Amino acid sequence: MESGTGLGSTPSTLPYYVAFSQLLGLTVVAMTGAWLGLYRGGIAWESALQFNVHPLCMVIGLIFLQGDALLVYRVFRKEAKHTTKVLHGLLHVFAFIISLVGLVAVFDYHRKMGYADLYSLHSWCGILVFVLYFVQWLVGFSFFLFPGASFSLRSRYRPQHIFFGATIFLLSVGTALLGLKEAVLFKLGNKYSMFEPEGILANVLGLLLACFGVAVLYILAQADWKRPPQAEEQALSMDFKTLTEGDSPSSQ
Amino acid sequence: MESGTGLGSTPSTLPYYVAFSQLLGLTVVAMTGAWLGLYRGGIAWESALQFNVHPLCMVIGLIFLQGDALLVYRVFRKEAKHTTKVLHGLLHVFAFIISLVGLVAVFDYHRKMGYADLYSLHSWCGILVFVLYFVQWLVGFSFFLFPGASFSLRSRYRPQHIFFGATIFLLSVGTALLGLKEAVLFKLGNKYSMFEPEGILANVLGLLLACFGVAVLYILAQADWKRPPQAEEQALSMDFKTLTEGDSPSSQ
Numbered sequence: 001m002e003s004g005t006g007l008g009s010t011p012s013t014l015p016y017y018v019a020f021s022q023l024l025g026l027t028v029v030a031m032t033g034a035w036l037g038l039y040r041g042g043i044a045w046e047s048a049l050q051f052n053v054h055p056l057c058m059v060i061g062l063i064f065l066q067g068d069a070l071l072v073y074r075v076f077r078k079e080a081k082h083t084t085k086v087l088h089g090l091l092h093v094f095a096f097i098i099s100l101v102g103l104v105a106v107f108d109y110h111r112k113m114g115y116a117d118l119y120s121l122h123s124w125c126g127i128l129v130f131v132l133y134f135v136q137w138l139v140g141f142s143f144f145l146f147p148g149a150s151f152s153l154r155s156r157y158r159p160q161h162i163f164f165g166a167t168i169f170l171l172s173v174g175t176a177l178l179g180l181k182e183a184v185l186f187k188l189g190n191k192y193s194m195f196e197p198e199g200i201l202a203n204v205l206g207l208l209l210a211c212f213g214v215a216v217l218y219i220l221a222q223a224d225w226k227r228p229p230q231a232e233e234q235a236l237s238m239d240f241k242t243l244t245e246g247d248s249p250s251s252q
Numbered sequence: 253m254e255s256g257t258g259l260g261s262t263p264s265t266l267p268y269y270v271a272f273s274q275l276l277g278l279t280v281v282a283m284t285g286a287w288l289g290l291y292r293g294g295i296a297w298e299s300a301l302q303f304n305v306h307p308l309c310m311v312i313g314l315i316f317l318q319g320d321a322l323l324v325y326r327v328f329r330k331e332a333k334h335t336t337k338v339l340h341g342l343l344h345v346f347a348f349i350i351s352l353v354g355l356v357a358v359f360d361y362h363r364k365m366g367y368a369d370l371y372s373l374h375s376w377c378g379i380l381v382f383v384l385y386f387v388q389w390l391v392g393f394s395f396f397l398f399p400g401a402s403f404s405l406r407s408r409y410r411p412q413h414i415f416f417g418a419t420i421f422l423l424s425v426g427t428a429l430l431g432l433k434e435a436v437l438f439k440l441g442n443k444y445s446m447f448e449p450e451g452i453l454a455n456v457l458g459l460l461l462a463c464f465g466v467a468v469l470y471i472l473a474q475a476d477w478k479r480p481p482q483a484e485e486q487a488l489s490m491d492f493k494t495l496t497e498g499d500s501p502s503s504q
Contacts, residue, residue, distance in 0.1 A: 116445040121433055121458040128459070163473050167466055174426045174462065181373050181430055185437045193368040206373040207380070210426065214419055221415050 010077055014225050018075055021215040025064045028212055031205045032059045039198040050109040055179060057102025062129070062172040063209065065095035067216040070169055073227040074219055081233055089145055092137050103130060122178040129171045136164055166220055173213035177206050262329055266477050270327055273467040277316045280464050283457045284311045291450045302361040307431060309354025314381070314424040315461065317347035319468040322421055325479040326471055333485055341397055344389050355382060374430040381423045388416055418472055425465035429458050 036043060036052045043052045069091035076084045103126075110117050118127065143149045143157050184192060184202045192199045219225060288295060288304045295304045321343035328336045355378075362369050370379065395401045395409050436444060436454045444451045471477060 116447075119445045119447055119451065121429065121436070121455045124455050124459060125429075125462065159473075159475070163470065167469065170422060171462065171466075174429060177373065177377075177426060178429060178433055181433055182437065184373070185434065193371045195368075195371055199371065203373045203376050207376060210377065210423065214423075217419065218415065221411075223411070 011222075011225050014074065014219070014222075017215070017219050018071060021067070021071065021212065021219060024208060024212040024215055025067060028205065028208050029060055029064050031201070031208065032056055035198070035201055035205060039201070045105070048109075048113070050105050050112070053105035054102045054109070055176075055183065057098050057105065058126075058172075058176060058179070059209075061095040061098030061100075061102060062133070063176055063212065065091055065098065066133075066169050066172060067212060069095060070165060070216055071219060074225055077227050078230075081230065084227070085144060089137075089141060092133075092140075096133065096137060099130065099133075120178075120182060122175060122182050125171065125175040125178060129168060129175050132164070132168050132171070136161070136168055140165075162220075166217065169216065170213055173209055176209055180206050180209070263474075263477050266326065266471070266474075269467070269471050270323060273319070273323065273464065273471060276460060276464040276467055277319060280457065280460050281312055281316050283453070283460065284308055287450070287453055287457060291453070297357070300361075300365070302357055302364070305357035306354045306361070307428075307435065309350050309357065310378075310424075310428060310431070311461075313347040313350030313352075313354060314385070315428055315464065317343055317350065318385070318421050318424060319464060321347060322417060322468055323471060326477055329479050330482075333482065336479070337396060341389075341393060344385075344392075348385065348389060351382065351385075372430075372434060374427060374434050377423065377427040377430060381420060381427050384416070384420050384423070388413070388420055392417075414472075418469065421468065422465055425461055428461055432458050432461070 032055055036056060040052050041049055043049055043056060045053065069088055072084055072088040072091065076087065107117060109115075118124065139157075140161055143154055143161070149157075180202055184199055188196055188199055284307055288308060292304050293301055295301055295308060297305065321340055324336055324340045324343065328339065359369060361367075370376065391409075392413055395406055395413070401409075432454055436451055440448055440451055
């Protein structure tokens with residue numbers, strides 16, 4: 001048990017881990033930009049450079065912003081729950097819009113160049129992740145932000161929302177690694193084995209992407225670092241516990 | 253809260269999830285064998301087919317057996333803790349030995365063919381995962397099976413062991429996906445976009461690999477499905493709690 005984990009106080013080492021995750025996330029975004037700028041001619045919408053919009057938007061949206069949206073409940077520990085919830089939902093909206101731009105970019109680029117769509121493992125995983133992300137957001141919104149869902153329903157759905165949120169984030173990281181590998185192999189081919197600078201840069205970027213995924217997962221996994229319920233939420237959840245314990249003990 | 257989760261009893265839906273994970277795991281192993289047999293000429297040690305030993309051993313060792321080793325504490329709930337621990341350790345030893353054969357196969361194949369080693373993101377991730385897996389096993393063994401470590405040390409290390417165990421497993425799945433993608437792109441090249449049967453089979457195999465990873469993670473993440481302490485372990489852990497609460501409350 002970590003010191004300084006009393007109700008409302010911030011665990012003493014959490015800020016360092018969060019800072020480290022942000023450093024990793026920003027490095028990943030900067031390095032993706034550097035890779036596209038140095039070796040792929042930069043970014044534009046109206047040329048063959050349109051493809052490059054795809055990796056940059058995906059890394060900003062589905063990696064960095066999605067990861068940060070998951071950390072919101074660990075970072076904003078003393079704010080009202082509703083405020084933290086709205087911030088969590090909004091970060092996911094930004095992540096979704098940016099990754100939608102990235103998705104449109106690659107489909108539009110393929111159409112202009114006459115390339116086939118959705119043939120690779122990266123594209124299959126990518127579409128799956130994108131649909132799951134949208135569904136998770138919709139279901140999360142209707143359970144937690146839309147006022148209709150009952151306390152009981154929210155409590156039953158919460159662990160699933162958390163599990164699938166973390167899973168979709170990890171699948172996003174895995175899909176990014178597949179895409180990076182694909183981009184490097186298509187361009188470098190056999191030159192990849194000659195330790196070309198672009199290949200080494202892509203490998204380092206891949207490792208940093210994986211490290212960002214692990215760092216976010218590590219922060220989420222620490223039981224002591226979960227957001228403690230505020231005084232008024234505790235009173236409510238105790239009322240709720242009394243109510244549901246007489247509810248339907250044999251239901252799953 | 254699921255019904256049937258009293259001390260020692262098995263949660264009612266757990267066996268179905270475990271059966272589903274095993275079905276997925278065995279399908280992945282069989283499909284890897286089918287892929288290598290149908291499209292890569294099968295397996296042998298003394299020819300160019302030596303390469304094929306690598307994916308098969310890695311999928312059996314670092315995916316299927318490693319995943320199953322993580323599930324041991326969920327499946328064997330009523331056996332003595334020491335027996336479950338030994339089984340967990342042994343499954344990891346088998347996984348390690350089989351994946352070591354897979355590693356030797358690819359290095360030996362590269363040496364015979366005069367190919368460069370360790371240039372790709374797959375190989376970097378693979379070596380990292382393999383070293384982490386070995387270190388995790390050694391540290392796990394010295395803390396939990398070797399009799400020297402104190403109760404207090406074990407309790408502090410346990411959450412780290414669980415987190416890094418799950419992380420190394422997920423990194424293994426990610427590395428396998430990268431390797432699969434590499435194998436398909438090197439052989440098919442631009443034909444990959446023509447929906448060749450081998451490409452489609454590899455994509456389905458990749459999705460099933462990811463599904464196996466998610467299934468194992470889902471079983472591990474359910475708080476109600478954790479192995480409940482047996483009566484004698486409970487008495488011990490209560491003694492331990494009394495001891496440590498007076499121990500060093502400000503230490504981390």
